[in-house]
Amino acid sequence: MLVMVLGTGIIACGSPQNSDEEDDSNLTEIEVTEMDNPEENSFLYNLPSPLQIASIFRRAGLTYVPELTNKPSNVSNYNTKFIQKLNFGAYAADLAYSALNEQNQSCINYVQSLSTLSESLWMTNVFNSVSILDRFEKNMGNGDSLGYIISDFQMELDTYLEENGLSMNSLVIFTGAWIESMHLGLQSMKGESNPVLMSRLIEQKKILKDLIGILESQDNDAEEKILIGHLKKIEGHFAKYNIDAVESEEDLAKLAMSAEDIELLTTDVEEARKFIVNG
């Protein structure tokens, strides 16, 4: 699971989704890898950070509801590496949500949970390199600074995972963060509609499509297959939206979902989240 090996295989360029229009002849002579380890499978995709997704949702009117996040104390329930990685992502999304809403104590609690998981996942160096806990404590109440600290942490994490050939870890962590972000967005709208936020949630279709494509192109184990199954169920709710045709914020704002469809989407997102946070 940790490292997906392709030998010295030639790595596909572009999207993992097959396209008849793509020229596959370029796979013959250029060997491209993301990492220094040529044995590592790689995908030439650039997924966004949980902080950016949280920022966009917040500007679209995502409100802070403390009980929506995963409890920091749940960290002790996560025993397998796969579940730890998913919850590392979920806690990273909760940290971003808390920081953007200047919830200082929550931030500290999530940093501590992330620190605990980083020990289980042998990523303590990432924490030490940015002194994240110290910096959080020194910058309490300064939302902008907290954002920069999270960005620094994200960069260190990305570099660590790339340099150590752990691209699959990176994908699983991102998936945990993405599902948690969707959960926060949908649950915060319970009882009050927010068309702007809803259009931003629909916009996530393109990230989800890429994510499923990348995950599926790996040699998946049973746990990954379950996760992909959850993601595909969520993807089904976005089938009718042509995100690629959206050119402007005005076009984006026109994307809407009926209350009934939101309910169905929420059910599947919550199922996926349960798979993660219930361990």
Add this chain to the structure above:
Amino acid sequence: MKKSILSLLLTFSIIIGSAEELQTAFVCPSTELKNEIKPLLKPEYKYDSSKITRIKIKGQEGKVTEVEVPLFIGEKYKFIFNTAELQEDVVISVYNKKQGKSNRELLYSNQNDKDGKKTTFTWEPEKSRTMYINYEVPKDAGISEGCVVFLLGYRI
């Protein structure tokens, strides 16, 4: 006796082979390359994501490596590249569509910006939607190995 000489020769050739392998092994100093360009985000942009791409050219044909970068509508971004360890003749281009698609438009290229010494390139797209970075290797580029670091920032 013959056997001992043969095994000695075999051992010797393995040692020589390994030494050559070590000499030619390329390690991308990705942390250093990222740290060099990180200040270019400030003051307006925050780190979003990055991609280290190692390019190993094995033949003579001109080829392209493509990286898909999904961008959110209406957001402001900055693309930053560090090419200090990239083969000189590799050109960076950014398109609005993936390779092979019709009506594909070139949005940015560092072709005319390269002066031989410059190793950092930045670009701030006017519109934000999914974009495709191409690392284009010209014909007869020879055999070489290098890497490029791409860093994406989003406006706060």
